[in-house]
Amino acid sequence: MQGKGLDGKTIILRVELDARSVGFGAAAAAIEAAGGDMIAIDVIQTGRDRTVRDLTVKIGDSASTERISQSLSAVPGVKLVNVSDRTFLLHLGGKITIQPKTPIQNRDDLSRVYTPEVARVCTAIHEDPSKAFTLTIKRNTVAVVSDGSAVLGLGNIGPYAAMPVMEGKAMLFKQFADVDAFPICLDTQDTEAIIAAVKGIAPGFGGINLEDISAPRCFEIEQRLRDELDIPVFHDDQHGTAVVLYAGLLNALKLTGRTLATAKIVVCGIGAAGTACTKMLLAGGARNIVGIDRVGILTVDKSYANPMWQWYAEHTNPQRLSGGLTEAIAGADVFIGVSAGGILTRAHVTSMANDPIVFAMANPEPEIRPELIEDIVGVFATGRSDYPNQINNVLCFPGIFRGALDCRATVINEQMKLAAAEAIASVIGEDELSRMYIIPSVFNSRIVEEVRRRVIEAAQSSGVARRQPRE
Ligand SMILES: NC(=O)c1ccc[n+]([C@@H]2O[C@H](COP(=O)([O-])OP(=O)(O)OC[C@H]3O[C@@H](n4cnc5c(N)ncnc54)[C@H](O)[C@@H]3O)[C@@H](O)[C@H]2O)c1
Ligand SMILES: O=C(O)C[C@H](O)C(=O)O
Ligand SMILES: [Mg+2]
Incomplete structure (x- = not known):
């Protein structure tokens, strides 16, 4: 490695x-x-x-x-x-550009794409707003919106410094799923101002991908926007991460002879990603999850000002453990890190159950580098592209939005997320599965198509699709 x-x-x-x-x-x-x-x-x-x-x-x-x-x-x-x-x-100069689909070569072209002919198209949309989906870029365009408050594991570095990540996400949307995505970094971290700004720009977009907005504000921002907009709003760090984690963990558990229901799972970093990963694991049948953040193990024996931590404490940690990472991780089968780089030690991993699963997913620096525990770990994954087993939300967001846009879904719901996770896991055949290959590569060309197909089916069967895609 x-x-x-x-x-x-x-x-x-x-x-x-x-x-x-x-x-x-x-x-x-x-x-x-x-x-x-x-x-x-x-x-x-x-x-x-x-x-x-x-x-x-x-x-x-x-x-x-x-x-x-x-x-x-x-x-x-x-x-x-x-x-x-x-x-x-x-x-240099940023990573993406906007290009017209057709050149304007003469006055005739000019008068069609612009005044006066364009006015007829505007009037048609005014008379039937749903035509915005067929006659404007709304059909295929997603806004990648951040306030720069939780950029990778770099923390609150602000909207200017967040731009390279959002441009990168836009590149990935386009290259992997032919979705036109536009990076929007807002110069405010006020919940109401972010909600108002996103609602204000929504007419031009078919979906909103919220990115790198810190917890707990991200929960309210997403929920309010989901309630108030009729296009999918998806906080990638929550749900994209949870979908990919779920797919990878099912395979890792299978390889090490464990089940979700009986494994002891430690989740470190109970922010956007940690909360969503936990919810998906609980929905999938996990029963012994212990969450830990800077305040130590979250337990029902304490109370927390952060309402999500309170919820977390009430729904996890059945043995009512208390203490820090050392206490949480002793005897654990699985460590899921979505916190900060370098916080896990070899001694921590040594104290886990035999053949442990360690997913150190903080970016860009994982909770522990694989080379430090290569000889004692059962299955290891990071969020990075330069190690095997990359558990990164890029495996999810291009395909899930491709599917949602194609069937004009109003939301991305639980059924669609589960379908995406199953699609990702299914790309690796039983005979291909190995400890170094629990999750398909980002470059596996089957992923987007498989995720798209199953997401559309799930949208249709759960009644949120507004259109039957052609193929
Ligand atoms: N691999 C992936 O696909 C993926 C996806 C999303 C997030 N991440 C990574 O996960 C991390 C968190 O992202 P997020 O969006 O959830 O951010 P967030 O700000 O919402 O949450 C981070 C949480 O980690 C906690 N934390 C920080 N340092 C800690 C420490 N030393 N011990 C315990 N807890 C600590 C914070 O208090 C916070 O609750 C980042 O490093 C990010 O890059 C990876
Ligand atoms: O951006 C990534 O590589 C994954 C994730 O969205 C993160 O915030 O770390
Ligand atoms: Mg992110």
Whole structure:
């Protein structure tokens, strides 16, 4: 098992060299001395006094971006202008764009897509608002809405910093399910203001994917929007995560000879994801779930100001355990982490039952790195793409929205979520299932189609579909 880490292995250093006092060789030598290997040089600007170059440098195992930058900056006459890596370069100018479906080539085209002809289409929609689904982008467009309050496990980093994640989700929607998704990061964390903003933009969208909004506000925001809008509103960190977790856990339990009803399951991080995962496991028949957050094990013997924690304490922890993670995890069959990076230790895992299942799903840094417990864990999964068994909501949200949009569902309900989980689990055949393969790859082309098909069936049988899709 190997993760690539967050630093790219190749970096690009933009340097300004004082042409009179520094030779290029000195810069190259400084990079080499710090463990870097210069593999390309691009001249950006040249002049009599100074030149600007982009140096592409491969970072050796012993080196780091910081060491190389420091070594280079220490050379007299060298000014380090910028350091980027392949990841940053991929983000230059953002990751998505909007393109018209047809070009406007002449006056005739112009008068059809725009004034005066467009007015006839506007009038038709005014007379029959349901035509918005057929005559505008509403039919295939989802808003990915965040307030930046719980971005991955990075926490409350605000709406500007949340944008790269939301753009990424939009890319995944398009690539995997051909859904046009638009990232919307709101500059408010006020519940009422978020509800009003989403309701205000809803006319242009066929669905709302709420993303990275922290608990407990996310519960009220989602519930109110579900009640007040007639398009699906789906908090991805709750339900997308729960659907994928459920699919992966069923397979892991099967492989280790356990059942949901008898396994002791510890859920760490009782926020958006932890709450929804627990609800889905309870609905599936789990009976021994213990939840833990910063305040310790949630137990009915205490009372909590957070109403969701109160609910949680009343519906879990049948043995009324108390204490911290050490007390919660002793003898547990399953650990589900949706909290923060690095909080689980090898000693914790050693204290679990034999052949334990550890799903360390915090992003980007899991609760524990697989290499630390490889020899003692039964089944291991993370939320990341650079380890085996990626339990990530990307396996759910493209397909579930594809299905919901195609049958014009008014909501995404429990039946549709369960259908999505069963679809994801079903993509792995019995003979393929192994400890390193409990959940299909994001790139498995059958996932979206299978999720879509079963979600549409579930929407129809539960009476929330407004349209019969063609195929
Ligand atoms: N793999 C996936 O698909 C996936 C999906 C959703 C969320 N996540 C990850 O799960 C984590 C939580 O996301 P969320 O949307 O539920 O956020 P959230 O803010 O709603 O909830 C996080 C909860 O974790 C708790 N927590 C933080 N540090 C803790 C600690 N040291 N010990 C115990 N509890 C702690 C917080 O108090 C909070 O209740 C993030 O790291 C996120 O990246 C992963
Ligand atoms: O964004 C991800 O990779 C998954 C999830 O939505 C998260 O918040 O961590
Ligand atoms: Mg998220």
